[in-house]
Amino acid sequence: MFFAQLRNELWKLFGKKRTYIGFGAFILAQTAMLLMFKFSRWKIDFEKLLAGNGYMATEYISALTVALLMLWPQILLLMPLYVALVGGDLVAKEAEDGTLRMILSRPISRVRLLLVKWIAGMIFAAVLVVALGVIALGFARLCFPWKGMFIFAQAPLTFALFPANQGLSLYAFSHLFMIVNAITLLSVAFMFSCFNMKPAAATILALSFLFANMVVEHLPFFERYQNWFITHHLESWFLVFQEPQPWAQILQSEIILLAVSATAVIIGAMGFQLRDIKS
Amino acid sequence: MISLDKVHKKFGKRVAVHELTLHVPRGEIFGLLGHNGAGKSTAIGMMLGQVWPTRGEVKLCGYDVAAHRMRALRRVGAIFEAPAFYDYLSGRRNLEILSHYSASTSAERIRQVVEWVGLKGRETSDVKTYSHGMRARLAIAQALLPEPELVILDEPGSGLDPEGIAEMRETIVRLHRELGLTILLSSHLLGEVEQLCSRIAVLNQGRKVFEGLVADVKATRGRVLLKTPEFTKAAALLRERGMITDAVDGSVIVLTEGRTIADAARILVGANISVDGIWPQEQTLEDFYLRLVKAAPGAKSHN
Numbered sequence: 130m131f132f133a134q135l136r137n138e139l140w141k142l143f144g145k146k147r148t149y150i151g152f153g154a155f156i157l158a159q160t161a162m163l164l165m166f167k168f169s170r171w172k173i174d175f176e177k178l179l180a181g182n183g184y185m186a187t188e189y190i191s192a193l194t195v196a197l198l199m200l201w202p203q204i205l206l207l208m209p210l211y212v213a214l215v216g217g218d219l220v221a222k223e224a225e226d227g228t229l230r231m232i233l234s235r236p237i238s239r240v241r242l243l244l245v246k247w248i249a250g251m252i253f254a255a256v257l258v259v260a261l262g263v264i265a266l267g268f269a270r271l272c273f274p275w276k277g278m279f280i281f282a283q284a285p286l287t288f289a290l291f292p293a294n295q296g297l298s299l300y301a302f303s304h305l306f307m308i309v310n311a312i313t314l315l316s317v318a319f320m321f322s323c324f325n326m327k328p329a330a331a332t333i334l335a336l337s338f339l340f341a342n343m344v345v346e347h348l349p350f351f352e353r354y355q356n357w358f359i360t361h362h363l364e365s366w367f368l369v370f371q372e373p374q375p376w377a378q379i380l381q382s383e384i385i386l387l388a389v390s391a392t393a394v395i396i397g398a399m400g401f402q403l404r405d406i407k408s
Numbered sequence: 409m410i411s412l413d414k415v416h417k418k419f420g421k422r423v424a425v426h427e428l429t430l431h432v433p434r435g436e437i438f439g440l441l442g443h444n445g446a447g448k449s450t451a452i453g454m455m456l457g458q459v460w461p462t463r464g465e466v467k468l469c470g471y472d473v474a475a476h477r478m479r480a481l482r483r484v485g486a487i488f489e490a491p492a493f494y495d496y497l498s499g500r501r502n503l504e505i506l507s508h509y510s511a512s513t514s515a516e517r518i519r520q521v522v523e524w525v526g527l528k529g530r531e532t533s534d535v536k537t538y539s540h541g542m543r544a545r546l547a548i549a550q551a552l553l554p555e556p557e558l559v560i561l562d563e564p565g566s567g568l569d570p571e572g573i574a575e576m577r578e579t580i581v582r583l584h585r586e587l588g589l590t591i592l593l594s595s596h597l598l599g600e601v602e603q604l605c606s607r608i609a610v611l612n613q614g615r616k617v618f619e620g621l622v623a624d625v626k627a628t629r630g631r632v633l634l635k636t637p638e639f640t641k642a643a644a645l646l647r648e649r650g651m652i653t654d655a656v657d658g659s660v661i662v663l664t665e666g667r668t669i670a671d672a673a674r675i676l677v678g679a680n681i682s683v684d685g686i687w688p689q690e691q692t693l694e695d696f697y698l699r700l701v702k703a704a705p706g707a708k709s710h711n
Contacts, residue, residue, distance in 0.1 A: 130512060137505040144496050227492030231550065234456045234486035234560075235509035236478040242509075405419075406458040408449060408488065 131245065134237075138249035142215070148253065151211030155261050158207060159268050162199045167272055179279060184290065189279035192270040193296040197280060197370075199265045204307055204366070208261065209339055212254050212311045216318030217331030219246045220401065225328060233406050243323065243398050250319055254311035262304045280370045287371050299369055306366035306379070309386050313359065314339060316390035323397035325404055362386050409434045409558050409590045410455060415464030417450055424450040426614040428464070432592055432607075434557075437584055439605035439622070440594040441697060446611040448594045449489075452562050455592075456486055469557060482510070485551030489563035491543055495536040499527060499546050502535055503553060510554040521549040525579070541572040548579055558590045559583060565597050573600065580604055602626075602693040612701050626690045630663040632672070635685035642681050649675055660689060 142148055166172055176186035220243070223229040232242065278296025280289045291299060318335035322328065339360065345351055346358035355361040365382035368375055410432035417425040425447040432438040442448045453459030454466050457477040466473040471480035493502045500518065507513035522531045525545040530538070538546065544564065551559055561580070565573045577600055583589045595601050601608060602622060610618040618625075630653075636642050643655035651672050654662040663672065669686055676683050 130508065133508040133512070137508055140497065140501065140505065141494055144494065146496070227488065227490065228494065230458060230488055231486075231492060231506060232509055233458050234481070234484070234488075235506065235554070236481040236511075237509040238478065403460070405453065405460060407453060 134245045191276035192273045193278040195269040196266040212315040213318040213332045213335040216315035218328045221322040221328040258307045313386045316393040320393035320397035323401040411467040413465045437591045439601040439608040442611035447614040483557040485556035486560045487547045489566040491547035493535045500531040506550045507553045521552045525549045560592045598694045625696045631689040
């Protein structure tokens with residue numbers, strides 16, 4: 130029965146048009162970024178940066194390099210938006226539409242219902258992240274050759290070069306951690322969705338939580354409390370591109386993110402269990 | 409089948425249901441009446457474990473809903489006002505989804521209920537293409553999936569046109585007659601309740617103000633409608649013979665206890681008074697309901 134219920138949730142989730150907004154937005158954003166990279170000063174500046182460090186730009190302006198460049202802002206901004214949108218819908222939209230009353234007139238426990246919804250949400254988050262990575266790489270490959278990977282970032286400070294095969298492995302591996310990021314944000318939105326509020330309110334609250342973390346984390350006073358902010362740990366996916374990889378730090382961040390997800394779901398479940406479901 | 413014992417529910421400071429005690433026996437069609445906000449939907453929510461009572465005990469099919477919700481709801485179907493579905497999915501897919509929240513339901517069972525409610529041929533269409541009447545039929549189909557013993561209907565006629573209401577009424581009769589179900593019907597449509605229900609309870613501002621048989625409600629002890637062109641003369645004669653205690657509105661007489669309509673008719677015919685008709689007066693449920701809620705403490709008018 131559990132798998133039949135999970136399949137039902139996936140039918141409901143992937144049957145809705147709004148579930149695909151994120152996928153459409155990624156395609157549009159990536160097309161725009163690809164065109165910008167190819168036809169603006171962005172590419173020239175990148176070539177200068179490589180040449181200035183003694184590397185052959187032609188060897189590293191590649192599909193992998195550009196895919197990662199395109200991925201960075203989308204993981205930071207678009208992905209949270211779309212997982213929060215879906216996470217905020219999972220329970221609150223059913224309550225708003227009235228289908229939750231239909232479900233809860235049946236002999237299913239509220240906790241079980243939430244569990245299948247959360248798992249369906251996690252599957253969506255994973256599919257969204259994988260699609261994002263595959264589309265980014267596919268689009269980049271259309272315009273750029275398959276060569277080495279170059280990564281440069283200010284925070285966390287990273288400057289690394291990898292041969293194509295190793296770059297691809299790391300690119301794929303980093304998606305595991307991006308999936309954990311997506312699950313964490315979805316879980317926060319899901320928690321709000323379990324309380325008596327509109328789906329949009331749940332989404333906005335989840336995004337507010339994220340942006341509040343982001344803003345406060347970067348205030349000078351809070352620098353030494355970075356570990357207390359979820360946004361600090363959401364950057365851990367990028368650490369896999371550092372050499373050597375700080376595995377202990379990555380593992381710590383992933384455990385914290387999973388703990389945040391579990392806590393959010395438990396709080397949501399408690400709120401949902403206590404609440405009265407009315408039309 | 410349904411048993412509520414001193415069930416009380418408060419939302420903040422507002423009392424939605426006040427010490428409600430209610431018993432719905434197996435096999436009955438039981439009507440729950442009341443104005444908007446009287447507490448009907450809250451009471452139904454408590455029966456289905458969707459609303460937690462502040463105190464009191466709710467039992468369905470012999471099981472305490474708070475302690476054994478899953479057992480209590482195993483053989484229960486419910487339909488709500490303006491039934492909500494996943495409009496972007498087909499009727500059949502909706503039934504599959506809802507069935508899996510109860511127990512494993514075979515494709516054959518889904519086919520049976522689709523046929524029973526008359527949706528055969530349309531079950532593969534998206535629900536967004538359904539009319540109000542078809543949605544109501546789909547709502548009945550989903551309620552029938554767990555092979556229920558009890559069906560709870562919360563304002564099932566809401567939003568339906570007269571044909572839809574008639575169809576719903578016919579379906580409720582079929583549910584009772586063909587499937588032998590116990591039915592709890594919450595409705596504003598007093599005419600429907602009067603035609604369908606054997607017993608009713610009336611809620612007014614969260615309090616039960618009446619519970620009893622519809623037949624008792626309709627019966628008006630001793631009041632008889634007398635149709636005659638000589639009403640004043642007839643009434644005077646009957647009063648003189650001790651047959652009646654009162655005559656009102658130029659058409660109603662009130663028989664003295666122990667006297668029958670046949671006795672009165674015999675006297676009138678014997679006195680050569682033309683009698684076009686004489687029959688016991690029945691009050692409608694609407695008359696009874698309006699009188700009841702107006703007489704209730706703290707009553708207000710409800711338009």
